[in-house]
Amino acid sequence: MTALASTAPHPSVRTSMSGDGRPPSHRPSMALEVIGLSKSFGHHRVLEAIDLRVREGSVHALLGENGAGKSTLVKCIVGQHRPDQGAILLHDHEHLIQGPRDAHALGIGMVYQHFTLAPNLSVLENLVLPRNDLPLRLHWPAERLRLQAMLAQMPFTTDLDAPVSSLTVGEKQKVEILKQLCLGRQILILDEPTSVLTPTEADEVLRTLRQLARDQRLTVIMITHKMREVFTYCDEVTVLRAGHALPTRAIDSVDVATLSRDMIGDRTVTEARTRAAMPSAAARLRIRGLQADNARGLPALRGIDLSVSPGEILGVAGVSGNGQKQLVEVLSGQSRATAGTILVDDAPYTARRAEMMRHRFHCLPEEPLRNACVPDMSVAENLAFRDFDRPAMTWGGFLLRPRRIAQWARDRIHRFGIRAPSPRAPIASLSGGNVQRVVLAREVTEDVAILVAANPCFGLDFASVAQIHARLVEARNRGAAVLLVSEDLDELLQLSDRIVVMFDGQIVHACSAADADRHEIGQRMVGQ
Incomplete structure (x- = not known):
């Protein structure tokens, strides 16, 4: 039996209550603590003895490269994964979270990157139906009055009768948040909450959440790659690197360079080149x-x-x-x-x-694994799509030269920092950032004259974004x-x-x- 499943306190849980049962006065109130949490999938260790403390009424940023373990960590907190070991405490009390229903009952909710609303139902129906305590027969007038009273206390509101399909993207994101608040969540985890919002909508949503936190009505954990949002709206930040958590820092004690080093370690981040002055041309x-x-x-x-x-x-x-x-x-x-x-x-x-x-004419399409690759083919074969029938890659223009293709692929893998077991590995086995690097290595070549890039950095980590930005500017500077x-x-x-x-x-x-x-x-x- 794992330590998490035990009813006794986890060995690493500190004594957090004084003799009269009150928290020590010197210790800030913690809405959530994760202590010694580890998780593996097969032989792959994703999280290693994670410690995380989130102050009540704070907005806490969770940063890290793709594959660092952020999603696995929050999925353990909301009950989608069972940790191998470790403890989760809410307000100094350890809890066993065996599934999302347990997390919901404890007041933990999550707003995902992609909407979970039912588009053909009204806002009212979307706010009512997720409840765990639905009666066999709903009295809709009473539900409407209950929600109207709750919405009157919220910083933003919505039209309860509007079909979700008629809402703008920003309005849908607000409904997702309202749904969690109406369900009584006190801890809200956000996964890239502004990726589909306009700048105005993003600022409105994050300003609202920060005010709710200031009013002690909510504690927020936010996964994001946008440094502007981190420094504008967050109080503290924790960086995950290769499955390990670095010490939490106050936002006013760090800068972008510090967080970048925390995320990537000793590796060098590709710096975007200055945009060179170019003569006007047709x-x-x-x-x-x-x-x-x-x-x-x-x-x-x-x-x-x-x-x-x-x-x-x-x-x-x-x-x-x-x-x-x-x-x-x-x-x-x-x-x-x-x-x-x-x-x-x-x-x-x-x-x-x-x-x-x-x-x-080259293209970096959106969702590259679906739109620019053949998942079951190797990294080398996907890299060769533009050039496989050129003389250097064939015998007599007909027979492929596998060794030449593999050699060419190894050069590209090295130049673009692609993390792949070998050129023969199926491209579907790579992470999203490395799939994007493969397409980048194929499309952003020295001779590109026209380049179309569609959301080339969506969902990627800091280092991957920096590399892609640098390559785009280099292509521009080459004409x-x-x-x-x-x-x-x-x-x-x-x-x-x-x-x-x-x-x-x-x-x-x-x-x-x-x-x-x-x-x-x-x-x-x-x-x-």
């Missing part, structure tokens, strides 16, 4: 009146006009679902336009492989025309020369990055 990529439908046959692009010049990064901002996906699919040949023209160096372009090779489609406005402001905003399949705003106003862009992203 556009290399021109799009005029582009129209396209989505998978349901409904209009997704409604007359897109844009152009990208050599040595320029054009950033495309927008909330997910406003046509960015269809724009990338048309440019990469995954779907067809219904109207409009695409010109590359003033020549018509229809995204066929021969044209992409001739024009040196490539780069179209960067991203839902991360900080990324666009950092990398772009110009920014356009897409809403409802149209370009609704354009500006230089130097003149960009974060608030105005956020408003344009939601159609205001």
Whole structure:
């Protein structure tokens, strides 16, 4: 039997109560403590003797590279995983959490990166139905009155009768949070809570959560990769590195460089190069009146006009679902336009492989394992997709040369820091960050002339993001025309020369990055 399953206190649990049963006056009240928690999957040790203390009424950031153990740790806290050993304490009392129902009963909730709302139900139904104590027959008028009374005490509200499918992304995120608050959660774990929000929505949500924490109504643990959010809204930070927890620090005692070193250790982070001044030149990529439908046959692009010049990064901002996906699919040949023209160096372009090779047109698509790789094929084979039929890779233009392909792959693996057991390993066995590095090594080559990158850093850790940003700037400085489609406005402001905003399949705003106003862009992203 594991230590966690024992009813006796865990050996490493400190004596946290004074003789009269009160917490010692010198010790701040802890909403949550994790002591000596370890977890393995098979022979792979994911967490090693983790200690974590989260003060009541605080916003606590949890940082680390992909694979550091953040998700496994919070899943142990919310009961989705059973730790091999260790103890979990809430307000100085040890608890055995065997599943999500136990966590919910103890007041622990989680808001995931992707929404868990039922889109065809109303907000009211989404707030009521997750309760553990649902009666056999619901009295909806009483439920409405109960929720209205609760919402009156909340810092933001919502239309209880609105179908979830009619809400904006920001409104859905607020409903997710309201659901947890209405269910009585006192500890709320957030997994990348602002990844789908506009800057204005992100600030509103995080400001609200911080105020709830200040009012001692909530304790928040937030997994994020966005340093601006950490330093603006969090009180303390704990970094996980390779399954170990580093000592918790107060936010005002650290800086970005310190946290970066904590996350990656002695490894060197690729520094993004300064954007070199580039002479003005005629556009290399021109799009005029582009129209396209989505998978349901409904209009997704409604007359897109844009152009990208050599040595320029054009950033495309927008909330997910406003046509960015269809724009990338048309440019990469995954779907067809219904109207409009695409010109590359003033020549018509229809995204066929021969044209992409001739024009040196490369693409970093969203979800690379699904959109840019064959999961069961090896790392070397996926790296060779663009070049497998070139003379250097074949005998007589027909027979592949496996040794040459493997040698070429090993060089790319080394240059781009890809962590793979061998070039023969299936690419599906790699982490998300390493899959992205494989596609990066294949697409961001020295001879790229046009590069389309769609959310290239989504869900990646600090080191991976820094490497990808550096490669994009290098391509731009070599004279490539780069179209960067991203839902991360900080990324666009950092990398772009110009920014356009897409809403409802149209370009609704354009500006230089130097003149960009974060608030105005956020408003344009939601159609205001």
